[in-house]
Amino acid sequence: MLLxxxxxxxxxxxxxxxxxxSIAQILGxxxxxxxxxxxxxxxxxxxxxxxQAIEGQRVDLERLMRRLEADPRHMSLxxxxxxxxAMRRLEAPAILCxxxxxxxxxxxxxxxxxxxxxxxxxxxxxxxxx
Numbered sequence: 001m002l003l004x005x006x007x008x009x010x011x012x013x014x015x016x017x018x019x020x021x022s023i024a025q026i027l028g029x030x031x032x033x034x035x036x037x038x039x040x041x042x043x044x045x046x047x048x049x050x051x052q053a054i055e056g057q058r059v060d061l062e063r064l065m066r067r068l069e070a071d072p073r074h075m076s077l078x079x080x081x082x083x084x085x086a087m088r089r090l091e092a093p094a095i096l097c098x099x100x101x102x103x104x105x106x107x108x109x110x111x112x113x114x115x116x117x118x119x120x121x122x123x124x125x126x127x128x129x130x
Contacts, residue, residue: 003088006061007053007081007120009112010074017045026073027094034093039064042090042127044097046104049112050074051097053124055088081117089128097127 015022023045034041039056054061061082069077097103100112103123109115115123 001057003055003085004058004061005053005055005081005083005085005089006065006079007051007117007124008065008068008077008079009115009120010050010068010077011113012045012048012050013073013075016073017050018048023096027096030094032093033064037064040088040090040093042092042095042097042124044100044103044112044127046100046112051100051112051115051120051123053090053120055085055090080115080120089124097123098130103127 012018017023017026027043030041030043034054037056037060039054039060041052041054043050043052054064065079068074103126104110104112104115106126107119107122109119
């Protein structure tokens with residue numbers, strides 16, 4: 001079974017990701033949906049931006065990306081990486097990446113809007129190593 005990893009960045013609309021309650025609601029919906037679709041993911045929110053890595057089978061990822069592109073909580077959704085992977089690195093259906101400011105600082109960027117595909121992969125590796 002060939003697996004893929006998609007990493008995207010987007011601009012959060014309204015209060016999306018701006019409070020603990022908002023984040024908990026997003027993760028509360030994402031977790032059962034991702035479990036159903038056999039997807040694993042890691043998400044971060046920083047200064048009105050969202051960065052997420054998602055792993056799974058191509059058909060499941062494509063279906064999720066269509067839903068996210070139509071989701072009114074996202075603007076300017078930009079796919080940074082969409083590539084096959086040898087094995088999953090993410091273990092949980094939906095986890096929140098802790099301390100995005102520190103991860104951004106470690107790769108030398110002030111905000112998610114400047115993250116490139118290699119920088120996103122580096123941030124993922126740093127968060128998994130923590």
